[in-house]
Amino acid sequence: MTSHRLTRGGRIDREKPISFEFDGQRLSGYSGDTLASALLANGRQLMGRSFKYHRPRGVLTAGSSEPNALMTIGSGGRTEANTRATMVELSEGLIARSQNRWPSLDFDIGALNSLLSPFLGAGFYYKTFMWPAAFWERVYEPIIRKAAGLGRASYEADPDYREKRWAHCDLLVIGAGPAGLAAALTAGRAGARVILLDEGFELGGSLLVETTPLSAASVEEITRRTLDELSALPNVRLLPRTTAFGWYDDNVFGAVERVQSHTPQPDPNRPIERLWRIAARETILATGAEERPLVFGGNDIPGVMMAGAMRSYLNRQAVAPGQRTVIFTTNASGYRTAADLEAAGLEVAAIVDPRSESHDQWTGKARVIRQGVVRDAHGGKRLKSVTVETQGRLEEIAADALGMSGGWNPIIHLACHRGAKPVWSDERSAFLAPEFSSGLTLAGSARALDSLEACLGDGAERALQALSRIGITNATASFAAAADGAPRAFSFWRADNNKTKAFVDYQNDVHTKDLGLAVQEGYGHVELAKRYTTNGMATDQGKLSNVNAIGILAQLRGVSPAEVQSTTFRPFYSPVSFGALTGLAKGKDFQPVRKSPLHDWAKKNGAVFVETGLWYRSAWFPRTGEAGWRQSVDREVLNTRKNAGICDVSTLGKIEIFGNDAAVFLNRVYCNAFLKLAVGRARYGVMLREDGMVYDDGTTSRLAEDHYFMTTTTALAAGVMTHLEFCAQTIWPELDVRLASSTDQWAQMAIAGPKSRTILQRIVDEDLSDEAFPFMAARPVSLFGGRIKGRLFRISFSGELAYELAVPSGFGESVADAVMKIGEPHGLSPYGSEALGVLRIEKGHVTHAEINGTVTPDDLGLGKMVSSAKPDFIGKAMLNREGLKSPDRIRLVGVKPLDPAKSFRTGSHILANGAAATLENDQGYVTSSAFSPHAGHTIGLALVKNGPERIGEKVIVRNDLFGEITEAILCQPVFVDPENRKLHV
């Protein structure tokens, strides 16, 4: 392959050669190259295979709209598929592979699809693979997915990290071309906080490409001076390699910065990509314009390229498109490319211009063919010639490159992310963004301006307008206004009578006939045509194809593009990696870890932890020689009932409730009575939702006249706090109630078992006798001879004589250590949440396994608690609904296996003995189950139809997931001390 690199020119650094690999071949380029330009310089025109027909494809653009040159970059965990070679900065050792070809890019078996193309038109698989229906999922879809495709993701873990950050500014400027630079400079000089971002690795946009001289100085000089000044301004943040991908509510923009993805050896201390969320008071959208391809036969043969891209490769990277170039243009862009090619000493075979006349002055060598149309291009993996039709005459011109320009589409994607629709302009022959009264302004060629000077002046002018809207009025324009010389644009949607496929959407292989078929079959509406043909649905989101498709649909339907309208624009403007959206929240950092103040105590006592929401709870404390968790849990349960146990209950929600109306407030929040709770006493409370279902339960203690302390379940701590705040702020703002979460303030430990009082009395200064500190007492206490203060609650979840001791969290570990030390001679041992679960099931206490959002207090056997005397409480009205009073609701009951050696699981269903296993016969389900070392067999709590009335009845516990059927007996849901004697000793 011959080198296409010119011997001089361009912005590449010839002192810095870079070697890289493409499909296993070692190649070299220079610093300043993109992967695409380096491949072109190496004579590598063929860069990919198309999605559906596997046609050979070359690079078409020099930017983010590239539909053809999609490659897989990197290796191992750093593999990135579907990367646009035009956006990849060349770096030392870069490894790139072509995609969607087998066995090789040059020889691709899949290209046989092209032979079948008469059968593969739009919608072919909807029509073809209709029968048999079952084949779609198992046969057709896998085959189609395999044949049509993009690159493959890696299964290896990504070694790099990505992060997110926020930024705020007065003026966000998106796009650092002439309009963007002028806007940023105008605002920056006025002292405004400016962020200027651009997706390119060099700021400058079209200023880096164009050679048209400006009146004041050379393009190069203006660009350098502007960038130097902007870099020196402390109030301006420049973000190259950053793509703004979305415009969201409150004028927040999303953008992805490629921090290190262009470096050969990423620094592990820096992110590879950074996702910016930029809150801007005002925004200038200086995103430029996308050159519109021309639709003619063979317009996808490698060597066919956008005229602007050709100019970019020539002027930025000194790469010649070929030896002999034909230009096909409807506007000045083609003439500019022809002039630059000739200036570089390259041959331009002809300039084909479908217009009969134009203002474009041509003084170059090349022949201009007016009213000419390229009807077909010829060649396989490389362009060989083109057929030009001029008023009925055909002429074949040999060429190995073709630069095309069908006009310019302003890049207005972001401006339409929040519901606004683009507006067709006949004058500009383009869709323009609507005007916004504030927040966002377009400038430069994004507003369909053409000349560099007009764009510079417009950027400055638009920045002044935006700044004045936010009260910055001291700014002066950094560039003078200049008239735009752009003549009335010319629409040319497609060449007729072409012999080969004329592509509209390159990436999805949609050609003119597909659109014709869509209209013919009744799918001519733009949204339907898009889905029928898949035009604009590829990863490039139709950046090149949408407007042409609209133009062609308009032509076929005989209406204006204004009537066809565009499809809906949505984020993202260009593909964003999932990693960037994930940020740091992956792996072990997926969610924060919340640690109990007794975490380290549990850890040193050998606890096995279980994740409970964000908390790490100690689940059990294994000892040497124990065969498994069950053995440890059985021991912990038995020891607690025999001697004493200590358990970390710090994770339960704790809420301090203050205020003169706290009692009234609680009385309305709970379904049971709270008004008369005495100071120094605790009470079990049940909270309902407005619909009458149980929401949460817990104990609330009155510590002073106007100070209560509520505990909630671990799971609903935040939910209950929010609920209470809502009630206090919104439902009863007249009540004096103030709420503070104190979950983290207290290390709380349950000390349960017959010996708990003896142990606790050693550290609590006050008298703990049953008379002095009876069941449900709750008081602040002095500990260790007055060294610290805590709170003690005589409450019991286990059914044993039990206390909960709360001490300030920082003291938690040493207090738990002290309890262990004192308790050791009394047989005290720690127990975890598993044993806690067994103890409470044995005692028949409910948790959220039972409080599952579908149960009333009565369903849980707590019906008597519901106050009938209170005028109102949350849930009262709805609790009286007929269905909630129905006698055959499923209600709480105990269940145990008929044969103590048998077992059953939580979630199993209850059937009447002998009933067939049908949905109609389902009578309820087991909500909690455990092996009870106290009872010596499995026990369960269940919600069963008429449960409490059926105690003693034999039922079937059935679990079809595990194929288990257990004969069982319904029983009282209390397996330990049903008379509550232990609580009052």
Add this chain to the structure above:
Amino acid sequence: MSDLRIAHKPALAGVKAGKFGIIGPKGPAVRMKAMPEHWLLHVLGAAGATDTERQLATLDIGAVRFAGPGQWLVVNDTAQPEEALARLQAALGNSAAFSDQTHGRVRIALEGPRAADVLSKGSAIDLDLGVFAVGRSGMTLMGHISVNLARTGPEAFELIVLRGFAESLWNDLIHMSLEYGLECIAAPETAAI
């Protein structure tokens, strides 16, 4: 009983400490320190009480941090005598309730020329000195964790976080500081009382 050692263990004792990330020639651009856990009070103003913040400021019991409508956190590096709370309650009467959160919330100081950049990775608050001036504070999310963020100097901030999340936040802040270089000092080990 007196033979039992009762000690205070700070939430950020024994966490990662030292220097991390890219340390430039000028040293770490971010410094992080676990603050003393001696005095932190959650103040809950009564509805309609409009003067509470000013009153708190005049009582000289610590820095007053806005923590939501009618709510403040009062922080002090040194422990206050037990009667301080009674004095406060007497001074403010029913216009404020107090919840001692000395053990419930943990303070982390973050300073240095890139401290604001680190915090911007987690919080949506505009940390420009002209917008979020010295002395301002607010509730915000630092990544996934709720914090009270205060500016204590042009390049100095303080975060107040629920104790259970302190270590997680500490580790997140280390990660977010790597590119600027970080030096961090954990809390001292336990202190017997």
